[in-house]
Amino acid sequence: MTTPANTAGTDPLRSGPDPAGPDPAVTVHAQAVRARVAASRLATLTRTRKDAALHAMADALEKQSPEVLAANAADLAAAREAGTSAALLDRLALDERRVAAMADALRDMAALPDPVGEVVRGSTLANGLRLQQIRGPFGVVGMIYEARPNVTVDAAGICLKSGNAVLLRGSSSAARSNAALVEVLRGALADTGLPADAVQLVDASDRDSARQLMRARGLVDVLIPRGGASLIRSVVEESTVPVIETGVGNCHIYVDAAADLDMASRIVLNAKTQRPSVCNAAETLLVHAAVADAFLPRILAELTGAGVTVHGDPRVCAVRADDARVVPATEEDYATEYLSLDIAVKVVDSLEDAISHIGRYGTGHSEAIVTDSAAAAAEFTARVDAAAVLVNASTRFVDGGEFGFGAEIGISTQKLHARGPMALPELTSTKFVVTGAGHVR
């Protein structure tokens, strides 16, 4: 699934009271040491044993859903008291159906192939040495994330399947829910003979615990922040553990001079309105000047009709001067990941200008062109630097599930290690195994 981005109200780096949290005497360092011990056992587990544990985790979640829902109710009550918005309350809320969906996600992971042990490449060298590059787990993965409790279960499952131990640092607003979920998951691990310390919750009530996680170099192999831009920026700045950036998506749709305008309209509406709160939703529409007169009146009517506020450049605003839902765009609008029913709309004079605009304001997530011109499509896909570049398709397709990769832990917007949806293989490293018969140089 796609990561709904975080907003200020659920910043997981904010501390708060955590009545149901872990023992504050347990340091992140001590947890990381225990995770390493667990990881060394996970690394050599067979797929059969990992899948059995995933099924046990799923069954336990369904069986113990009353405890999970009670903890969640307490989180929700505290959040309501703190004046949390309805949208954030909805993100935090669990019910039987959502718990069942978490359990089903774990069962789906069990059905995916095991990435561990895959021979990525192999050959026999001229001197007879046999060379194999083999996939294996990272070891210990750290996650720092926002309110949604399902991330706790998804991350635990995907890390277990890929042979990694995980340290989970959610937000304090979901602390009781996360604690209840992790207790269920650890119980299921122990019941199937696996180390419970493969899944550990880091104390979200301690502001410093996230910093400790970021500085646990040598104990934690990779840190994956999942949330809004400010969370990810602070992790990238502070962490000495290698970080994989995820999820900030200031995604563009460029309607080319050679676009099919009916198709363009369908794609723009889908990418903006089908689920505006996620990172692969469109945030800016660029329209080639040659089709602006034909396209702008209809797309502006359709967008505003769907409840979208348009932040337009002067040429756009002039089309619907009397519409209160069409307002002037500022420089900041072009840089903003709205995650809401807002869109920046700008007329560009060329494909070149569209590519430049995306180069300047894009976050390297997902960028789309609508065009019937093969040359324009080739130029756009070659030169736009992003995790995913789409031709005549909605940005909403950039997702591990949609790509057929199965469960994903986020969408990487960096170039190192993984770019785009991060599924099971992206949670592994490799090792060269070299076999000789007394070979020396």
Place this chain on the structure above:
Amino acid sequence: MTTPANTAGTDPLRSGPDPAGPDPAVTVHAQAVRARVAASRLATLTRTRKDAALHAMADALEKQSPEVLAANAADLAAAREAGTSAALLDRLALDERRVAAMADALRDMAALPDPVGEVVRGSTLANGLRLQQIRGPFGVVGMIYEARPNVTVDAAGICLKSGNAVLLRGSSSAARSNAALVEVLRGALADTGLPADAVQLVDASDRDSARQLMRARGLVDVLIPRGGASLIRSVVEESTVPVIETGVGNCHIYVDAAADLDMASRIVLNAKTQRPSVCNAAETLLVHAAVADAFLPRILAELTGAGVTVHGDPRVCAVRADDARVVPATEEDYATEYLSLDIAVKVVDSLEDAISHIGRYGTGHSEAIVTDSAAAAAEFTARVDAAAVLVNASTRFVDGGEFGFGAEIGISTQKLHARGPMALPELTSTKFVVTGAGHVR
């Protein structure tokens, strides 16, 4: 080739006078901006044009070798005056043969396949969307490295071939040599119509220039430090640009109870003495207690006979109590990457103890077992966590050239992105290209 590790005397983070260096008014930031512009051109160059430039660079190096050698002579004179050791002077020194070797390395790179444009995977999804994951350059690569001037040429060539611009920050002791080399390379780039700013030298006389490179997040895509442990540690600590760690190799050879002792002796001697200054040389020998009586007397005689100082545990020292070349090992010895004719030798009571010792002191580079037992080999290769694990072969084989990958920019000892020898594909990222026919969700 393998990275000879750095030593204190050539720390590239030390500043010094740099009479032949770049204009101090040119900031690293300005250089990085120019590198980005160059990178956007390099990204879409055909292999033909890149290979032509590599050949032009090689030819120019040979033609202009007098200028290069004159600059190198000045570096050498200054280094001699500063009391630099003979070993470091040798590393810094160039002659006609070494310049020709640099030129040949560039020609070899031209013969390698172009990683850019490789379709890593592709499929048509159930809904008809066509998905391709395509290899492309990072953009701008930063290198921080030690004295050897050939790294300047190697890095420039490998980055060009993989479509990346490069910012080179060598050591001040090689500043004149590096400046002369880069001038030649930039001239050849310009002569073949490519942007000279694809290869730029960062002012090594400015202590702060390395820091600026480390903080150029958003302009520099990846930073590769190549040198000793302290250099790499400081880059990892200070950099906000993603780093790929290279080259620190505290490599072990474990001689198992089931080892062929003749083979073990050949491998130990080769791994320790064939080229002791490089990262894949062996630094510690672990001997199973069951073969200690049979193996220690001969291997200690052979090692000391080859001029190696043995730092032994009590059981080892007892074997040659009167030999001045066998001295007691301290805790620090086990953690030391000697890069010299020194080796720590320890008797272990089990395979388990050997794996534990390596887990505690190893740097995740190259670890070898000598054994005739398939079970012991399987256990060792599965459980030892390193870039390369070898069975019955010298650690000296862990090298991009030996593995058949061609030119390498270093040996990664981290788990993210690249692990082991980093050749051309490891200097690229990927992009998903998604092609539809108006697809919406």
